[in-house]
Amino acid sequence: MENINWGELPFGYVKTDYNLRCYYRNGKWGEIETSSSEFLNIHMAATALHYGQESFEGLKAFMGKDGKIRLFRWEENAKRMQNSAKGIMMAEPTIELFKKMTFEVIKLNKKFVPPYGTGASLYIRPVLFGSGPQVGVKPAGEYMLVFFVTPVGPYFKEGFSPVSMLVTREFDRAAPLGTGKYKVGGNYAASLTSMEKAHNSGFANVLYLDAKEKKYIDECGPANFFAIKDSTYVTPKSDSILPSITNMSLITLAEDMGLKTERRKIELEELDTFDEAGACGTAAVISPIKSIFDDDNKKEYKFNSPGEISKKLYNILTSIQNGDVEDKFNWVDIVE
Numbered sequence: 036m037e038n039i040n041w042g043e044l045p046f047g048y049v050k051t052d053y054n055l056r057c058y059y060r061n062g063k064w065g066e067i068e069t070s071s072s073e074f075l076n077i078h079m080a081a082t083a084l085h086y087g088q089e090s091f092e093g094l095k096a097f098m099g100k101d102g103k104i105r106l107f108r109w110e111e112n113a114k115r116m117q118n119s120a121k122g123i124m125m126a127e128p129t130i131e132l133f134k135k136m137t138f139e140v141i142k143l144n145k146k147f148v149p150p151y152g153t154g155a156s157l158y159i160r161p162v163l164f165g166s167g168p169q170v171g172v173k174p175a176g177e178y179m180l181v182f183f184v185t186p187v188g189p190y191f192k193e194g195f196s197p198v199s200m201l202v203t204r205e206f207d208r209a210a211p212l213g214t215g216k217y218k219v220g221g222n223y224a225a226s227l228t229s230m231e232k233a234h235n236s237g238f239a240n241v242l243y244l245d246a247k248e249k250k251y252i253d254e255c256g257p258a259n260f261f262a263i264k265d266s267t268y269v270t271p272k273s274d275s276i277l278p279s280i281t282n283m284s285l286i287t288l289a290e291d292m293g294l295k296t297e298r299r300k301i302e303l304e305e306l307d308t309f310d311e312a313g314a315c316g317t318a319a320v321i322s323p324i325k326s327i328f329d330d331d332n333k334k335e336y337k338f339n340s341p342g343e344i345s346k347k348l349y350n351i352l353t354s355i356q357n358g359d360v361e362d363k364f365n366w367v368d369i370v371e
């Protein structure tokens with residue numbers, strides 16, 4: 036692609052050639068349609084617009100040194116989308132349909148997969164929503180599944196760079212028995228004000244506490260939180276956090292490196308005892324955290340950043356994604 040500066044790509048929308056659409060009507064999924072339009076024509080009473088029947092996913096494909104396109108753990112995204120659909124009463128795409136649309140949308144937009152070595156990748160965004168009309172609060176009778184892609188740059192332009200987070204007690208992104216564990220649009224709408232406030236005060240993002248007691252660490256902006264304490268990888272256990280595929284992968288890698296791993300409640304004050312801390316997710320893999328500021332108590336928690344273990348985990352995971360090391364956990368599929 037002559038007019039894309041791969042090294043300068045943001046994490047944002049770039050128009051590509053094709054997207055795919057599939058409708059769920061009369062109790063079944065139809066044929067996959069290919070479109071080159073960026074627009075959808077939907078009913079004004081669609082439940083997605085009124086009652087938030089919407090979920091999305093985000094996964095990445097990488098160009099290897101060998102010229103092969105590698106897709107990372109797509110099946111986990113497929114299962115998570117099924118779970119989100121169930122959670123807000125939408126039609127569930129089958130794993131087979133999710134796979135077909137993922138592979139096909141990448142193949143159709145092959146020329147937008149950033150070259151090896153640029154740190155950039157192709158981000159795949161599946162979105163599922165209630166497209167059928169409803170005025171009463173009820174699930175739709177029709178659903179639409181759309182897959183589009185956009186090339187995205189490395190999250191950190193200067194490489195692996197440490198960030199600061201702000202503790203919030205003023206906002207929750209999800210209720211204890213709410214939809215936090217699903218990847219649904221409403222959770223992100225609920226997070227916007229707090230994130231904007233943190234950005235305006237010079238922080239990369241917010242650290243949410245549990246909504247009920249404001250005692251335990253929940254999520255870290257749109258990412259999971261993890262920390263390293265001696266030789267243990269610790270991450271919060273909570274019913275309101277999104278099960279991150281990156282976090283799940285880091286746990287496997289940490290165990291493989293000989294670290295102990297714990298998924299448990301983490302009190303905010305325990306931050307004082309951690310050597311390293313990070314936010315993890317598809318966008319950045321790991322954002323090492325250098326400090327967490329609790330403005331209500333005028334307390335700052337500081338960490339080694341970037342810490343040695345975080346660096347190692349980041350390097351192994353990105354090398355697997357790029358095909359630079361053996362994929363011993365079978366996480367990668369080649370898009371042929």
Ligand SMILES: Cc1ncc(COP(=O)(O)O)c(C=O)c1O
Nearest residue numbers: 257258259277279280281316317
């Ligand atoms: C709220 C939230 N938590 C965690 C994550 C990280 O999940 P994953 O590692 O599957 O990208 C994301 C991003 O997808 C997210 O939006």
